Amino acid sequence: MTNLRPDLRLDDRDIAILATLSREGRITKTELAARVNLSPTPCWERMKRLEKAGLIHGYRAQISLADLGPHVQVFVTVELESHRAESFQIFERTVARIGQVVGCWAIGGGYDYLLQIVATDVTTFQSLMDGLLESRAGVRRYFSYIVTKPVKEIPPALALLGDADI
Known part of the structure; x- marks a missing residue:
């Protein structure tokens, strides 16, 4: 067990x-x-x-985005201007409404959030980020990392989370 x-x-x-x-x-x-x-x-x-x-x-x-058409996948680290609870809530509500944001995680150590964004191209990605900066989401700064090729994408090894030996 x-x-x-x-x-x-x-x-x-x-x-x-x-x-x-x-x-x-x-x-x-x-x-x-x-x-x-x-x-x-x-x-x-x-x-x-x-x-x-x-x-x-x-x-x-699991959909093959590459076979659907041109796209860019970008991971973005985000630092907020304020670290009040309300600031985190505003940011989270804002990104929840952005369809191109396919993943968002609150993280510890230096940055506040890690976003995963899929857009049709770099120009569309940059427009999204410009809009996020201009919004009331409270972004102080961000760093973007464009995915050049997927290397590994698999579900977690559940057996490693517990003591089960599968």
């Missing part, structure tokens, strides 16, 4: 279900059950319990 969340006990099969679904969201219930060494009904019941507990937020397809 592992304790990723104190209010929820997970065993090796629960972790295996989560790990498999994080890599293969479209796997059939029968195949998932076979992979975790359960019959389909108990596997389905565990899956439903994991969904109800909030451990599974949804199922998504």
Whole structure:
């Protein structure tokens, strides 16, 4: 048994279900059950319990942006002008409304946030950042890092988060 969340006990099969679904969201219930060494009904019941507990937020397809057309992916570190709670809330509400911001994390150590932005080109990205600077979002400064090629993009190794050995 592992304790990723104190209010929820997970065993090796629960972790295996989560790990498999994080890599293969479209796997059939029968195949998932076979992979975790359960019959389909108990596997389905565990899956439903994991969904109800909030451990599974949804199922998504991994889209090849490169095959869709030209785009630029940029990671941006952001420092806010003020470190009052209200300033963080205003910034978070602002970026939540920007569709090109596909990821936003509050971080410690030097910067306040890390953003992941996908835009059609560098000009569009820069317009977005200019608008963010001019808004009331409270950005003091930012540093941008343009992705030149993806090297590794995989779901986390869930077994490493607990004591399960998968």
